[in-house]
Amino acid sequence: xxxxxxxxxxxxxxxxxxxxxxxxxxxxxxxxxxxxxxxxxxxxxxxxxxxxxxxxxxxxxxxxxxxxxxxxxxxxxxxxxxxxxxxxxxxxxxxxxxxxxxxxxxxxxxxxxxxxxxxxxxxxxxxxxxxxxxxxxxxxxxxxxxxxxxxxxxxxxxxxxxxxxxxxxxxxxxxxxxxxxxxxxxxxxxxxxxxxxxxxxxxxxxxxxxxxxxxxxxxxxxxxxxxxxxxxxxxxxxxxxxxxxxxxxxxxxxxxxxxxxxxxxxxxxxxx
Numbered sequence: 001x002x003x004x005x006x007x008x009x010x011x012x013x014x015x016x017x018x019x020x021x022x023x024x025x026x027x028x029x030x031x032x033x034x035x036x037x038x039x040x041x042x043x044x045x046x047x048x049x050x051x052x053x054x055x056x057x058x059x060x061x062x063x064x065x066x067x068x069x070x071x072x073x074x075x076x077x078x079x080x081x082x083x084x085x086x087x088x089x090x091x092x093x094x095x096x097x098x099x100x101x102x103x104x105x106x107x108x109x110x111x112x113x114x115x116x117x118x119x120x121x122x123x124x125x126x127x128x129x130x131x132x133x134x135x136x137x138x139x140x141x142x143x144x145x146x147x148x149x150x151x152x153x154x155x156x157x158x159x160x161x162x163x164x165x166x167x168x169x170x171x172x173x174x175x176x177x178x179x180x181x182x183x184x185x186x187x188x189x190x191x192x193x194x195x196x197x198x199x200x201x202x203x204x205x206x207x208x209x210x211x212x213x214x215x216x217x218x219x220x221x222x223x224x225x226x227x228x229x230x231x232x233x234x235x236x237x238x239x240x241x242x243x244x245x246x247x248x249x250x251x252x253x254x255x256x257x258x259x260x261x262x263x264x265x266x267x268x269x270x271x272x
Contacts, residue, residue, distance in 0.1 A: 064214060077178070102141050124178060153181050195217050214253050
């Protein structure tokens with residue numbers, strides 16, 4: 001009897017601490033066309049067992065990327081030994097009441113738990129409401145702990161390391177999908193500067209990547225940086241047509257996430 005009681009207590013503790021959460025890295029596995037291969041991606045919503053549970057660190061405040069009057073989105077990065085990242089998104093475009101449906105007090109660096117259904121979304125796997133007004137697809141968001149801290153960004157020294165498709169995720173964009181990254185020594189070669197705009201970055205080798213500036217950022221208050229800079233943001237993908245193996249980008253929250261490199265900084269980078 002004592003053994004049974006102990007087992008019950010252990011199971012309860014596992015549930016309370018989120019030990020039953022799924023591996024985020026496994027959820028983002030893709031096939032040769034960029035579509036998610038996890039069996040719960042696109043699985044029937046009539047079976048509650050097809051809902052997934054994830055835990056990790058929120059990479060953005062709820063109002064840092066999208067206007068919360070009509071959209072809600074956070075990116076969640078796994079904690080070791082798990083890896084990878086995933087986004088959760090909802091909007092009023094498919095179901096406008098009640099709104100808001102999700103907490104607006106999530107901040108970057110909070111530890112969160114999300115339970116919901118998976119869907120292929122423009123080259124990545126997201127948790128969302130399946131673009132449906134069906135109330136059964138609403139997901140749940142719980143803040144486990146505030147102010148845990150942001151993960152260290154993954155350093156990308158060459159854009160050629162991230163701007164290609166690799167189904168195995170040993171390299172390329174899929175390796176960094178939905179995670180906090182830092183690009184070193186890049187510069188702008190084209191595009192329009194300002195909130196909700198896209199620009200094309202290049203490195204010294206001529207490799208390129210899109211930089212997306214948040215619609216909710218402060219970029220309109222600053223001029224575009226000239227010369228080389230470092231930039232930190234969420235590595236993302238927004239591929240509008242099959243196969244979903246292109247259109248990688250870094251999504252930047254605010255101007256302070258861009259650090260212009262001086263001659264001294266350039267020399268320090270060279271010495272590494």
